[in-house]
Amino acid sequence: MQRKRVTLRDLAEHLNINTSTVSRALSEKSSEMISPDVVKRVKKAALEMGYKQNAAAYALKMGSTKTIGMIIPDLMNPVFPPIIRGIQSVLDRYGYTAFLAYSENNEITAHTEVERLISRGVDGIIYAAAFRTDSVVDLCKSQGVPLVLVNRVVDQGDVDTVKVDDSLGIKMAVDHLLELGHRKIGFIAGPKNISVSYIRLRAFTQTMAEHDLEVEPHRIVEAHALSEDAGEKAMSVFLGQNSDATAIIASNDLIALGCYTALRQFGYTCPKRLSIVGFNNMPYLDWFATPLTTVSIPHFQMGERSAELLLKRIKSGNLDFNEEVLLKPKLVIRGSTAPVVRRKKKSDAS
Amino acid sequence: MQRKRVTLRDLAEHLNINTSTVSRALSEKSSEMISPDVVKRVKKAALEMGYKQNAAAYALKMGSTKTIGMIIPDLMNPVFPPIIRGIQSVLDRYGYTAFLAYSENNEITAHTEVERLISRGVDGIIYAAAFRTDSVVDLCKSQGVPLVLVNRVVDQGDVDTVKVDDSLGIKMAVDHLLELGHRKIGFIAGPKNISVSYIRLRAFTQTMAEHDLEVEPHRIVEAHALSEDAGEKAMSVFLGQNSDATAIIASNDLIALGCYTALRQFGYTCPKRLSIVGFNNMPYLDWFATPLTTVSIPHFQMGERSAELLLKRIKSGNLDFNEEVLLKPKLVIRGSTAPVVRRKKKSDAS
DNA sequence: CACTTTAGTGCAAACGTTTGCGTTAATCAA
DNA sequence: TTGATTAACGCAAACGTTTGCACTAAAGTG
Structure with a gap:
């Protein structure tokens, strides 16, 4: 039905005030320069009329899409779902949303996927499909896009990484x-x-x-x-x-x-x-x-840590410094290992 | 390094032509109204200078983000990864990218996730987490957002669905x-x-x-x-x-x-x-x-079909008509079933 | 009371695209 | 040669935000 979404201008006209005032009233950081009364009225009207910020316009204006991209080698590998969940769990807390892409364990598809994500304007990338020398890190560096490597790392190059020992x-x-x-x-x-x-x-x-x-x-x-x-x-x-x-x-x-x-x-x-x-x-x-x-290995935690690291990097804006977090693995002993059996030699009575 | 991305205007200035010409030269559909010579020069320059279309600007102007959202109940359920892959495989062919969200099998988180995706401007939603009566279908309908249900469907309501028998x-x-x-x-x-x-x-x-x-x-x-x-x-x-x-x-x-x-x-x-x-x-x-x-059940195919259906709906723009695709299951017999054994009754010699 | 400060709001530009329309120069028909 | 058609391109508005600046009126200062 309601094919047309309600915009800031709609709100402004409805309240007989200026768009900028509405914008400021709705923004956490600048709402304090607006009289509390107006803020209240704006918020009420926004709720009633069902205003939702236009993400594209925001992104265009602010240069931040509040999205990140994550590239994994293969979704079929059951190791990655928990990592993804870990990532999302912290992303959610900060209003970020994630694009998901696979590389099929192929460096050039990985590269093109990253390019696609970058041109989508992602604020950062979590890369779980790295090869020991990988063009993606140069790509991100040249484009100024924050990057964190998870699990797989590169031989050289200053990159944020989270991996297990x-x-x-x-x-x-x-x-x-x-x-x-x-x-x-x-x-x-x-x-x-x-x-x-x-x-x-x-x-x-x-x-x-x-x-x-x-x-x-x-x-x-x-x-x-x-x-x-x-x-x-x-x-x-x-x-x-x-x-x-x-x-x-x-x-x-x-x-x-x-x-x-x-x-x-x-x-x-x-x-x-x-x-x-x-x-x-x-x-x-x-x-x-x-x-x-x-x-x-602590899959979920790996996801969490990498997301945290990435958001920190995005916030600081300083890509020259980088960090490495190292997580501890644990041995899980099950039925596929057993004491070695002494096999009979040819001429052996025992 | 190159913190500033190159824009259409940059290209235009560099070539001493108008922005609109550059835009048209780069657009598949309108490049024919530009002289072949100019088109060639523009494309060359775009490649050299590394021009990438700004997705936010495009989305703002065109009202289409070329993204869709997919909501699944739980990534830990190994059934969904293949479905996701199926979805992505057709999305890729059409230049679409997907947001991934979980509902944790909870209707209200599903609802809020869908709201988030909608306010992100997704062109459509693939919903694999439906309950038999689910507010999400009304939400999408009221917002004019194409929706296709996969696997789980709703009791009533005209929705596109792909499910198995x-x-x-x-x-x-x-x-x-x-x-x-x-x-x-x-x-x-x-x-x-x-x-x-x-x-x-x-x-x-x-x-x-x-x-x-x-x-x-x-x-x-x-x-x-x-x-x-x-x-x-x-x-x-x-x-x-x-x-x-x-x-x-x-x-x-x-x-x-x-x-x-x-x-x-x-x-x-x-x-x-x-x-x-x-x-x-x-x-x-x-x-x-x-x-x-x-x-x-044909997971991958389910993903494919639902993505195809969604894209078709997005393209047509007509949400009043809907479709249902029904896929066939197959029985896989393994070791957990065996002929019933006749158990001895108390006074039974056999 | 005349002055400056300040709180609150409006104006307009800008982000990077796309596109309807206007303009020019070249091509065509007669 | 002249007028009408067309091919190729430029101009400018618009999409929905945010934000620096200008502006008004009220408050504070002496």
């Missing part, structure tokens, strides 16, 4: 396996152009080294993506060249799932023949036939 | 259980103020009736939400009053999961003691210890 997470995973008696441990890495997979892999070899365990090259195979599919393929080649391994760590829960199926295809069983530990603690793992031991 | 889905579930020999079948319903739970429950009793099976009242218990938690509680009371039931249908996969845990608490096992079938076919069910038999 991946190295610590892997260390906990390794320690857990060592305690169970495992020594021949493999690692299914993610693409090394993504910070998390790179760091996790490095942390793996490092932690092993600290325990005087050298990891030979064939113990490590890289999946071409942080996905179930890629994990399965990688695990297949791993199993082909590691008949003696007793445990593996996957760069990712999704990869770990892929490992499950590869394992099954080889007729092996987990954790009897091979222990597996993942990373991320995605939802519903508890329900699985073999519940995955994994490193849990 | 819930009745058919339930019928398939019931038929499946009957074929397995089950007769004492229970139903864990969702809140009856939500269309899907209401319809599914009705379809259950109806299908049973068609097979001359009367379902007694104690065979049906209503969960207070479409969630795991609510499902568990409801299943507990169900088991308390149905020691003889051999199968149950849950209004929802999440509820079905709740049934699993309640079952375990009672020391029962599925499907040996009780068969369970869910609804929605959420991701990762295949991995579960007892993979859930469930009714699969």
